[in-house]
Amino acid sequence: MILPRLAASSLRGASPLTRAATAAASSSSRTFATSAARLANSLLFLEHKNGTINPASLVALTAASKVGGDVDGIVLGGDDVDGVVDKATKISGLKKVHFSKAKNYADNLAEPAAPLLKSIVESNNYTHVFAGHTAVGRDIFPRFSALIDSSQVSDIIAVDSEDTFQRPIYAGNAILTVKSNDKVKVVTVRGTAFDKASEEGGSAEKAEVKPADAPLETEFVEEKLNVSSRPDLATASRVVSGGRALKSGENFEKYIEPLADALNAAVGASRAAVDAGYADNALQVGQTGKIVAPELYLAIGISGAIQHLAGMKDSKTIAAINKDPDAPIFQIADLGLVADLYDAVPEMTQKLK
Known part of the structure; x- marks a missing residue:
């Protein structure tokens, strides 16, 4: 269950007094998060395409690390996913990288991915599951949340504690503080809210997972992309x-x-x-x-x-x-x-x- 606690004015243009009060509240929350973090155990969905890990996943890792405890990754893909798995093991902040290879996982479809995530979360007793708030995350995570009977906390921009997060509402004009009482917190992270985790310096271990035996009623047909020589809009400086x-x-x-x-x-x-x-x-x-x-x-x-x-x-x-x-x-x-x-x-x- 998700409990909204308060809505504050938008960040830009807030009075010094408001900003000071918000900072004090955040500091208090972070202190609580540190003590509660000993029980936290997070799983990060690592989205990738053409052999490259999505920057939004690296941002989500930074958010997951603020909860505390260990953070593991999960990589899904076809038979050519080994290169991505190797890159994932080098990401700073990950302890273990689960991966599963199957044709059904090659196109980021929610139907095969959600049951596998459910299986991994339940067998490893994860308390939190994070992903970037991307088109893929917005597709897979609602189905996964329903399977484990949790309410998703979407598009967060701050972590106050292990069960409390901030997300924008009303087109960013107000910030909602949300507390989740669910056993497993399912969270998507805004891709601009945190710094990206480093893709170097890590030494995570690999753990292959047997593909979930789930019927697939959806067929991937094609993807049409606008190819441009200019920088990508979502990640350009x-x-x-x-x-x-x-x-x-x-x-x-x-x-x-x-x-x-x-x-x-x-x-x-x-x-x-x-x-x-x-x-x-x-x-x-x-x-x-x-x-x-x-x-x-x-x-x-x-x-x-x-x-x-x-x-x-x-x-x-x-x-x-x-x-x-x-x-x-x-x-x-x-x-x-x-x-x-x-x-x-x-x-x-x-x-x-």
């Missing part, structure tokens, strides 16, 4: 995003993409730009798109709707170009330029070149 003010797909391509290339940045877009057909849906940043936290986020022609801010407000440096001096984006921007993007962007692109 720099992001250039365009909004509705660009007025057309041609302008989006003409103004946003050259600037992104000059910065070696990923391209993003607001929901308004995506809905208008200026950019592909895979580029959407926001509450219903991708959550990003790059070193630099450059918002061009984006007003700053609450849904968009929810997807990028954790960026280290936010810069904005908008001709409206009262645009909400300027309230959270570290750097702002009140100018017509059709003049400012070409000039900036030229100077960067």
Whole structure:
């Protein structure tokens, strides 16, 4: 069972008194977590693709380590998964890496994965199970949670104690503190909330697990991906995003993409730009798109709707170009330029070149 305890104002813009009170409460919670951690025993679902471990899994490992106790990993895949398992054993912070190889596990389907996770958790008495809050995590973990009769705690951004977590609600405008009384805590972690664990320095042991004997009624057909030479939007250190003010797909391509290339940045877009057909849906940043936290986020022609801010407000440096001096984006921007993007962007692109 999950018990919501309190909702606090959004982080950015909170008063010093509020921040101090929150820090004091967090410190107290962490003290409790240390004493309770002796009983904690966590399992981390390690998501991977094309031989590479998803960075969101490394972030989830950092969150799991804050609970305390030992953290083990689980890798599922086809017959070619051995390379990923070897990489997983080198991740700092993992004690053991379970792995299972079967054709059914090659495509991250929830139907075969969830029963195996249930079996591993029950046979090893794990108290916590963590994963990144990715498309795969959001698919597998609800089914797994139902199988073990636990309530999932989704998209956390902080660990207060071994049973208490924080997660954003209302598009990030409030933070909910959630306490879980379930025997096994099932948790997904926001990919921008913690630092990534190091992929070097570990020496975890391997433990092969026999594939679960579960009927499979779902068949994987195909996956269509937009291949780009630019950095991946979810993990890029720099992001250039365009909004509705660009007025057309041609302008989006003409103004946003050259600037992104000059910065070696990923391209993003607001929901308004995506809905208008200026950019592909895979580029959407926001509450219903991708959550990003790059070193630099450059918002061009984006007003700053609450849904968009929810997807990028954790960026280290936010810069904005908008001709409206009262645009909400300027309230959270570290750097702002009140100018017509059709003049400012070409000039900036030229100077960067």
